[in-house]
Amino acid sequence: MGLDTRAALRRCGSALLALVTSTGLLATDAASADGTPAKELFGARALPTVAAPTSYGFYSKGCLSGGIAIPTDGPTWQAMRLSRNRRWGHPEMIALIERFSHDAAAKIGWPGLLLGDISQPRGGPMLSGHASHQIGLDADIWLTPMPQKTLSYQERESISATSMLDKSKFLTIDRSVWTPSHARLIMLAASYPEVERVFVNPAIKKKLCDTWRGDRAALGKVRPIYGHDYHFHIRIKCPAGSQGCKDQAAVPAGDGCDKSLAWWFTDAPWAKPKKKPGEKPPKPKFATLSDLPKACTLVLNGPAPASEQQATFGTAYRAPAAIPAAATSIEAVIGAAAETPLAEIPVPLPRPALQ
Numbered sequence: 001m002g003l004d005t006r007a008a009l010r011r012c013g014s015a016l017l018a019l020v021t022s023t024g025l026l027a028t029d030a031a032s033a034d035g036t037p038a039k040e041l042f043g044a045r046a047l048p049t050v051a052a053p054t055s056y057g058f059y060s061k062g063c064l065s066g067g068i069a070i071p072t073d074g075p076t077w078q079a080m081r082l083s084r085n086r087r088w089g090h091p092e093m094i095a096l097i098e099r100f101s102h103d104a105a106a107k108i109g110w111p112g113l114l115l116g117d118i119s120q121p122r123g124g125p126m127l128s129g130h131a132s133h134q135i136g137l138d139a140d141i142w143l144t145p146m147p148q149k150t151l152s153y154q155e156r157e158s159i160s161a162t163s164m165l166d167k168s169k170f171l172t173i174d175r176s177v178w179t180p181s182h183a184r185l186i187m188l189a190a191s192y193p194e195v196e197r198v199f200v201n202p203a204i205k206k207k208l209c210d211t212w213r214g215d216r217a218a219l220g221k222v223r224p225i226y227g228h229d230y231h232f233h234i235r236i237k238c239p240a241g242s243q244g245c246k247d248q249a250a251v252p253a254g255d256g257c258d259k260s261l262a263w264w265f266t267d268a269p270w271a272k273p274k275k276k277p278g279e280k281p282p283k284p285k286f287a288t289l290s291d292l293p294k295a296c297t298l299v300l301n302g303p304a305p306a307s308e309q310q311a312t313f314g315t316a317y318r319a320p321a322a323i324p325a326a327a328t329s330i331e332a333v334i335g336a337a338a339e340t341p342l343a344e345i346p347v348p349l350p351r352p353a354l355q
């Protein structure tokens, strides 16, 4: 069978799957037999599976049912890169982002969050970008504060985030862009009990190690990693009720300002892997549906809401009537973060039409 024929058959298979899904029929493992990369299958789903909210598998190998989307606009956030359709998550993740954005404004004066990728409607691997973000429990938050104005669809596609690094030096914070508010924002994110890790660039972690005078245990959740100088990444624990969700090992005790951080400032993490003469680079291996938890086949092929209007959106969080005055100390910021109540009644916010 020629390549073209195979590609045509594959396209045909995808169309069939889409049809099966749109009619609400459940194709059991129709897609698992062929070797289509799972990222193509999950990347093609525009809406979530209607089912109980459940995260299946691990952050970097799994999927999500019953996902909800964060509204594109809230009082203290704007979602970016709307064309990617990655503002879906487990309802607990969406609630956390909404609450965090409100707390950041009320307690540290951060004018609002610009939201990067959360997950695809059904989670799963993505065609571009991340290894994780597959189960609706990871979210990227820009380190650029939200502007006063409502950004247009086009601006949300094109505006760039700001790096916190001085690119003329090795792993060094750019003092002209980094502020104590950035430190407070990251540490506020780390202060929530459900937040298990916050990923940042090693230079940012070092800056926090050197300057943070608040809770050092929360600092231990802030983990150095490649990139993450334009945004930071919040990861929450497996929610209760997600039996198929695989928890990550707890972070080691302590603030993490130790050898594990010092390693990033050596040559080791940046050295190019040595190649033997004549050795070919390894072929990239893409996960197929059969590499993911079994439930992900059902999630992929499960029924979607009839339209985007019928999909479920966030805003279960409602700001308290009285917004507390800006906190006067970092300890107050961290202490108060656990106290703001979650409202029970979801209040949908208007979503601007895509232009």
Ligand SMILES: [Zn+2]
Binding pocket: 130, 133, 138, 139, 140, 232, 233
């Ligand atoms: Zn991320």
